[in-house]
Amino acid sequence: VLIIGERINSTRKSVQPALREKNESFVIEEARKQKEAGAQYIDVNVATMGDQEPAYMEWAVKTIQGAVDVPLSIDSPNPSAIEAGLQVHQGRAFVNSVTAEAAKLEAMVPLVRDYDANVIALCMDDQGIPNDARKRCEVASRLVEHLTRQNIPSDRIYLDPLVYPVSTSPEAGQAVLETLRFIRENFPQVHTICGLSNVSFGLPVRKLLNQAFLLLCMGAGLEAAILDPTDQDLMRLLCAGEALLGRDQFCARYLQEYRAGKLGVAPDQK
Amino acid sequence: VLIIGERINSTRKSVQPALREKNESFVIEEARKQKEAGAQYIDVNVATMGDQEPAYMEWAVKTIQGAVDVPLSIDSPNPSAIEAGLQVHQGRAFVNSVTAEAAKLEAMVPLVRDYDANVIALCMDDQGIPNDARKRCEVASRLVEHLTRQNIPSDRIYLDPLVYPVSTSPEAGQAVLETLRFIRENFPQVHTICGLSNVSFGLPVRKLLNQAFLLLCMGAGLEAAILDPTDQDLMRLLCAGEALLGRDQFCARYLQEYRAGKLGVAPDQK
Numbered sequence: 001v002l003i004i005g006e007r008i009n010s011t012r013k014s015v016q017p018a019l020r021e022k023n024e025s026f027v028i029e030e031a032r033k034q035k036e037a038g039a040q041y042i043d044v045n046v047a048t049m050g051d052q053e054p055a056y057m058e059w060a061v062k063t064i065q066g067a068v069d070v071p072l073s074i075d076s077p078n079p080s081a082i083e084a085g086l087q088v089h090q091g092r093a094f095v096n097s098v099t100a101e102a103a104k105l106e107a108m109v110p111l112v113r114d115y116d117a118n119v120i121a122l123c124m125d126d127q128g129i130p131n132d133a134r135k136r137c138e139v140a141s142r143l144v145e146h147l148t149r150q151n152i153p154s155d156r157i158y159l160d161p162l163v164y165p166v167s168t169s170p171e172a173g174q175a176v177l178e179t180l181r182f183i184r185e186n187f188p189q190v191h192t193i194c195g196l197s198n199v200s201f202g203l204p205v206r207k208l209l210n211q212a213f214l215l216l217c218m219g220a221g222l223e224a225a226i227l228d229p230t231d232q233d234l235m236r237l238l239c240a241g242e243a244l245l246g247r248d249q250f251c252a253r254y255l256q257e258y259r260a261g262k263l264g265v266a267p268d269q270k
Numbered sequence: 271v272l273i274i275g276e277r278i279n280s281t282r283k284s285v286q287p288a289l290r291e292k293n294e295s296f297v298i299e300e301a302r303k304q305k306e307a308g309a310q311y312i313d314v315n316v317a318t319m320g321d322q323e324p325a326y327m328e329w330a331v332k333t334i335q336g337a338v339d340v341p342l343s344i345d346s347p348n349p350s351a352i353e354a355g356l357q358v359h360q361g362r363a364f365v366n367s368v369t370a371e372a373a374k375l376e377a378m379v380p381l382v383r384d385y386d387a388n389v390i391a392l393c394m395d396d397q398g399i400p401n402d403a404r405k406r407c408e409v410a411s412r413l414v415e416h417l418t419r420q421n422i423p424s425d426r427i428y429l430d431p432l433v434y435p436v437s438t439s440p441e442a443g444q445a446v447l448e449t450l451r452f453i454r455e456n457f458p459q460v461h462t463i464c465g466l467s468n469v470s471f472g473l474p475v476r477k478l479l480n481q482a483f484l485l486l487c488m489g490a491g492l493e494a495a496i497l498d499p500t501d502q503d504l505m506r507l508l509c510a511g512e513a514l515l516g517r518d519q520f521c522a523r524y525l526q527e528y529r530a531g532k533l534g535v536a537p538d539q540k
Contacts, residue, residue, distance in 0.1 A: 166514055167521055173514035177489060199514065203521060205506075205533045212510035215485035219447060236475075240482035244436055244443035244469065251437055251473060263475045 001238060002224035004041040004073050004094065005034030006195070008060070010048040019046055022059055028067040035070045037229035041094055042068075044085065045075035054084035061085045073120070073226075079107040086115040094118045096226075097160065100125035100139050100146070109150045118156045120193055121147065123179060129162050131169070133178035136161055137186075140179060144187050154189035158224055163194060165201035166209070173199060173213065177220040184221035193224040210234065215241050236263050271508060272494035274311040274343050274364065275304030276465070278330070280318040289316055292329055298337040305340045307499035311364055312338075314355065315345035324354035331355045343390070343496075349377040356385040364388045366496075367430065370395035370409050370416070379420045388426045390463055391417065393449060399432050401439070403448035406431055407456075410449060414457050424459035428494055433464060435471035436479070443469060443483065447490040454491035463494040480504065485511050506533050 008030050010016050018026040031042045042064065046056040053076060061072060065088075073094035074085035082095055097120040098108040112119045121143045123129075123136040130136045140159050147157050161179035164172035176194065183192050194217055200209035211234050214225065218241045229235060236257075243254040257263050278300050280286050288296040301312045312334065316326040323346060331342060335358075343364035344355035352365055367390040368378040382389045391413045393399075393406040400406045410429050417427050431449035434442035446469075450462050464487055470479035481504050484495065488511045499505060506527075513524040527533050 166516075170516040170519055170521075172516075174516050203513075203524065204528045205510075208506055208510045208533060209514060212485050212507050213514050215482050216489040216511065216514055219486040219489035236478055237482050240475075240478045241486065243473075244479060244483050244486055246436075246440040246442075246444050249440055251440075254473065258474045263478060 001218060001222060001242065002041070002191075002193075003039045003229055003238075004043050004096075004193075004224065004226045005031075005037070005039030005229050006043050006197075006226045007034055007228055007230070008042060008064075009045040009075070011045065016048060019056065019060070020049070022056075022063075024063050027060055027063055031064045031068045031070060034229050035068055038235055039070070039229045041071050041073045043073040043075050043094075043096060043226060045096075046081070047076050047078070053078055053081040057081045057085040058088050061088050065090050074117075079111065082108065083111055086111060086117065089115075092117060094120060094158070096120045097122050098143075098147075100143050102126060105146060109147065109152065112147075112156075113151055118158060119147065119152060120158045120160055122160045123162050129164070131164075131175070132171070133175040133182070136175065136179045137182040140183055141186070144190055154187070155191065158191045158193040159183050159187075160193045160195065163196065163198040163213075165203070166199055167202035173216065177216060180217060180220040180222055191223045192221055193226065194222055195226040197227070207231065207233065211237050214238060218242075218245060232262070239263065271488065271492060271512065272311070272461075272463075273309045273499055273508075274313050274366075274463075274494065274496045275301075275307070275309030275499050276313050276467075276496045277304055277498055277500070278312060278334075279315040279345070281315065286318060289326065289330070290319070292326075292333075294333050297330055297333055301334045301338045301340060304499050305338055308505055309340070309499045311341050311343045313343040313345045313364075313366060313496060315366075316351070317346050317348070323348055323351040327351045327355040328358050331358050335360050344387075349381060352378065353381055356381060356387065359385075362387060364390060364428070366390045367392050368413075368417075370413050372396060375416060379417065379422065382417075382426075383421055388428060389417065389422060390428045390430055392430045393432050399434070401434075401445070402441070403445040403452070406445065406449045407452040410453055411456070414460055424457070425461065428461045428463040429453050429457075430463045430465065433466065433468040433483075435473075436469055437472035443486065447486060450487060450490040450492055461493045462491055463496065464492055465496040467497070477501065477503065481507050484508060488512075488515060502532070509533065 049056040071091045073096045075096040095117045099122045123139045161176045166172045199213045200206035242248040243251045319326040341361045343366045345366040365387045369392045393409045431446045436442045469483045470476035512518040513521045
């Protein structure tokens with residue numbers, strides 16, 4: 001599973017003040033920490049900065065990549081902020097995110113193409129987020145069709161089924177799993193991605209639900225995830241899941257993590 | 271997920287001496303503990319008692335059911351031991367297990383039918399355990415055909431794909447998941463079951479792999495599991511998995527377990 005670290009996000013209360021005051025050592029440390037914990041990309045969201053979002057995005061991208069050798073996921077609903085980030089980004093970025101909304105596609109897709117980026121495409125359109133799996137699969141199909149027609153290569157597309165809280169809708173989890181399986185079966189060259197944590201919104205012990213949901217999604221064909229890589233319980237289960245799904249030949253990585261003391265103590269060896 | 275508690279098994283070193291000396295309070299306490307932890311059935315295996323296995327099975331079934339109100343899974347490769355257990359069992363038992371081996375079917379299926387039991391049917395035949403998913407699905411189909419022809423109702427049949435250690439064969443996990451999906455799709459009235467722990471044989475931190483595999487199997491349609499219900503981390507993840515799969519309407523059971531303090535501390539509330 002490709003991991004995008006989610007921690008640098010201005011909607012998190014503990015993060016916003018540091019971003020607002022452009023605390024360089026804070027964002028660098030957050031990026032470094034997530035990379036060391038296993039993130040291949042670091043998501044950067046400064047969406048709460050309002051008018052100044054593009055300037056903040058440029059600052060954040062430059063600051064992080066000036067200190068840590070890691071590609072970023074430029075995360076904003078605002079095309080100007082996305083472009084400000086892409087302009088100064090080194091290497092191939094993620095654009096997080098487009099949707100099937102007409103205005104969004106028009107504003108965002110040319111940026112994805114011109115800057116040769118990967119793109120996270122959310123399964124929602126001008127009618128909102130579909131409740132059931134069937135409609136999400138329809139939106140997914142439309143997104144793939146539109147993006148490839150606009151010359152975005154299939155393997156740069158990461159479809160996100162979008163996750164509802166299971167507290168408000170009991171079939172929320174199954175809808176995501178069905179959409180993931182649909183994408184893997186029908187668009188084998190397109191990738192799948194998920195932001196996991198929304199599934200547990202409104203319920204206690206959210207980490208437990210997020211852990212279980214990561215495994216369920218992996219079994220349904222999840223290839224990338226936006227998550228907190230410093231959550232060791234989650235990362236341990238992810239590592240076990242890869243071994244069990246045959247994506248970790250002869251469990252080499254699992255054993256390596258074990259030897260590095262990252263899997264916790266073996267109960268058999270206490 | 272229907273839970274069969276696996277702890278009363280004579281092949282476990284810590285259990286064998288107590289069984290050998292017919293320690294009543296030990297087996298009663300093991301059964302009670304597993305029932306309280308959420309097991310709906312308790313597996314009883316006294317296979318290491320050799321010639322005396324039938325007598326031990328009779329003793330174990332009477333002793334447990336004399337003290338704890340719980341149905342049992344009569345677990346033996348020996349038809350005489352199975353019958354000795356079934357003869358004194360109250361309520362509907364599980365017979366654990368038949369296979370597609372000719373001699374096994376001939377000896378065991380009449381017992382399952384005559385004692386109106388549920389049956390665990392392992393996906394192996396006289397050629398051994400098939401390596402790949404396709405052959406397992408073939409064996410599964412033959413088992414269903416044979417058992418229903420012998421008048422075992424479909425909904426009393428629990429097919430176990432059989433789990434190889436992932437340490438010896440990287441596709442072991444995927445083969446199980448594919449077989450589970452095949453059974454759910456092709457035999458909707460037949461149930462699926464798994465003994466999980468073999469998947470982690472030979473690897474460190476086995477509990478972690480067993481936890482991850484339980485979730486992967488649940489996502490692929492697992493309906494029953496043979497496991498240690500006193501493993502709280504495993505049971506917590508199982509509870510989260512049920513909520514996420516929409517099998518726990520409005521997360522009622524998840525919230526109940528939380529209020530009973532069984533899910534651990536909510537990180538949000540520390």
